[in-house]
Amino acid sequence: xxxxxxxxxxxxxxxxxxxxxxxxxPVRMEIGVLHNSDGSALVSYGRTTxxxxxxxxxxxxxxxxxxxxxxxxxxxxxxxxxxxxERKSPAPSRREIELSKVIREAFEDIVLTHLYPRxxxxxxxxxxxxxxxxxxxxVTAASLALADAGIPMKxxxxxxxxxxxxxxxxxxxxxxxxxxxxxxxxxAGAPDIGKITLFQLNGVLTDEELKAGVDMAWKxxxxxxxxxxxxxxxxxxxxxx
Amino acid sequence: xxxxxxxxxEPLPPNVVVREREHxxxxxxxxxxxxxxxxxxxxxxGTTVFIPLQSIYVPRPGDIVIGLVVSVGILNxxxxxxxxxxxxxxxxxxxxxxxxxxVDELSKYLPVGTYLKAKIAAFDKTRNPLLTVxxxxxxxxxxxxIVEVDPAKIPRVIGKKGSMLSMLKEETGCDIxxxxxxxxxxxxxxxxxxxIVVLAIRxxxxxxxxxxxxxxxxxxxxxxxxxxxVR
Numbered sequence: 001x002x003x004x005x006x007x008x009x010x011x012x013x014x015x016x017x018x019x020x021x022x023x024x025x026p027v028r029m030e031i032g033v034l035h036n037s038d039g040s041a042l043v044s045y046g047r048t049t050x051x052x053x054x055x056x057x058x059x060x061x062x063x064x065x066x067x068x069x070x071x072x073x074x075x076x077x078x079x080x081x082x083x084x085x086e087r088k089s090p091a092p093s094r095r096e097i098e099l100s101k102v103i104r105e106a107f108e109d110i111v112l113t114h115l116y117p118r119x120x121x122x123x124x125x126x127x128x129x130x131x132x133x134x135x136x137x138x139v140t141a142a143s144l145a146l147a148d149a150g151i152p153m154k155x156x157x158x159x160x161x162x163x164x165x166x167x168x169x170x171x172x173x174x175x176x177x178x179x180x181x182x183x184x185x186x187x188a189g190a191p192d193i194g195k196i197t198l199f200q201l202n203g204v205l206t207d208e209e210l211k212a213g214v215d216m217a218w219k220x221x222x223x224x225x226x227x228x229x230x231x232x233x234x235x236x237x238x239x240x241x
Numbered sequence: 242x243x244x245x246x247x248x249x250x251e252p253l254p255p256n257v258v259v260r261e262r263e264h265x266x267x268x269x270x271x272x273x274x275x276x277x278x279x280x281x282x283x284x285x286x287g288t289t290v291f292i293p294l295q296s297i298y299v300p301r302p303g304d305i306v307i308g309l310v311v312s313v314g315i316l317n318x319x320x321x322x323x324x325x326x327x328x329x330x331x332x333x334x335x336x337x338x339x340x341x342x343x344v345d346e347l348s349k350y351l352p353v354g355t356y357l358k359a360k361i362a363a364f365d366k367t368r369n370p371l372l373t374v375x376x377x378x379x380x381x382x383x384x385x386x387i388v389e390v391d392p393a394k395i396p397r398v399i400g401k402k403g404s405m406l407s408m409l410k411e412e413t414g415c416d417i418x419x420x421x422x423x424x425x426x427x428x429x430x431x432x433x434x435x436x437i438v439v440l441a442i443r444x445x446x447x448x449x450x451x452x453x454x455x456x457x458x459x460x461x462x463x464x465x466x467x468x469x470x471v472r
Contacts, residue, residue, distance in 0.1 A: 116297070150391075
């Protein structure tokens with residue numbers, strides 16, 4: 001069956017992979033997966049899998065990078081060459097540089113950088129498998145890795161994308177829906193402090209659709225942050241045996 | 242007494258008590274207090290204490306730390322003190338006498354890789370911390386083992402009123418010094434005892450937030466001693 005023949009919304013109202021429009025893909029979260037980093041996390045939404053590693057606060061590699069009043073937050077979003085069906089060049093692309101900036105900005109108001117002036121906090125995000133929504137999975141993974149590293153932050157952050165396919169708002173778009181859909185709305189936020197920290201829109205939505213989309217994403221972000229909390233707690237529950 | 246784990250962004254009770262060094266791990270917004278890192282909220286006899294499970298060592302003047310020489314300059318050593326800030330020890334402080342770099346070499350006194358016990362003489366986040374060894378008991382560490390733990394675990398290694406540390410010393414007969422920056426110097430007259438102390442410290446580090454730890458560690462040391470035939 002060719003790609004063009006796939007119906008994104010089936011006649012029974014379900015999506016091409018059998019999900020309801022407001023259904024997430026299965027979410028998996030794990031922390032402390034890398035020994036060498038100060039904190040790490042592996043997060044999957046369905047087939048999209050992202051690894052995040054946090055180092056620091058530590059001395060910046062170059063003296064000119066030093067900020068006198070706060071820590072320098074550096075984020076590198078990168079897609080592994082094997083993460084897509086066709087090989088992706090390992091060199092950072094324009095898109096990856098932009099996403100690194102967007103994800104960094106999602107954390108700049110969350111991490112308490114003023115506590116460690118003249119240092120650097122590095123967040124490395126590696127997309128291991130891409131199937132849509134990589135930036136939002138990356139935000140969730142980075143948030144968990146920062147918490148795992150013990151970096152003081154105001155609250156936990158999570159992200160999810162809402163899309164519009166064949167006129168229907170759908171939660172957590174995958175690659176196929178992203179590529180053929182009419183709109184993509186990735187959102188990340190920290191529900192504990194009531195802040196949206198990443199908000200992008202690709203495509204066209206009406207005012208009502210935008211409101212409904214944000215509402216849908218926000219409820220999911222709340223659930224994702226609860227999952228993050230559970231994962232962080234369970235790390236110490238296991239150790240307390 | 243009850244304990245529960247809190248995560249970043251979770252509200253804390255308004256009367257929460259935070260240990261002196263750990264104010265950075267709680268923040269206030271609109272008059273309410275929130276946890277900034279993963280920690281334990283412990284209720285004991287009417288007070289609630291927030292104890293972070295991890296911490297980042299930020300030097301304070303007067304702290305006694307264990308440092309590791311990482312590089313040698315012309316008139317100073319750069320010392321890693323398990324902190325984001327590398328400390329500086331000047332030659333005039335260490336030698337306490339005039340020094341001529343043209344005829345003498347610093348690495349002769351403290352080569353890279355040397356551990357030393359020093360005091361933070363000055364630090365204010367605008368410049369790197371300055372160390373001094375001009376006090377009794379400070380200076381190069383030439384024997385024993387250094388164990389590194391998270392600085393947040395040091396109060397647990399010491400225990401309430403030093404209970405854990407004195408139990409460790411009593412059970413093993415070793416000399417143990419726990420520095421605030423998360424490094425512990427272990428020196429034993431019986432070298433076979435050193436790995437036992439290291440294993441006991443690792444156990445304290447892993448189970449720092451659990452109840453009845455001192456007794457369990459004591460039992461563990463006794464088991465290790467009898468299994469290895471160490472007295």
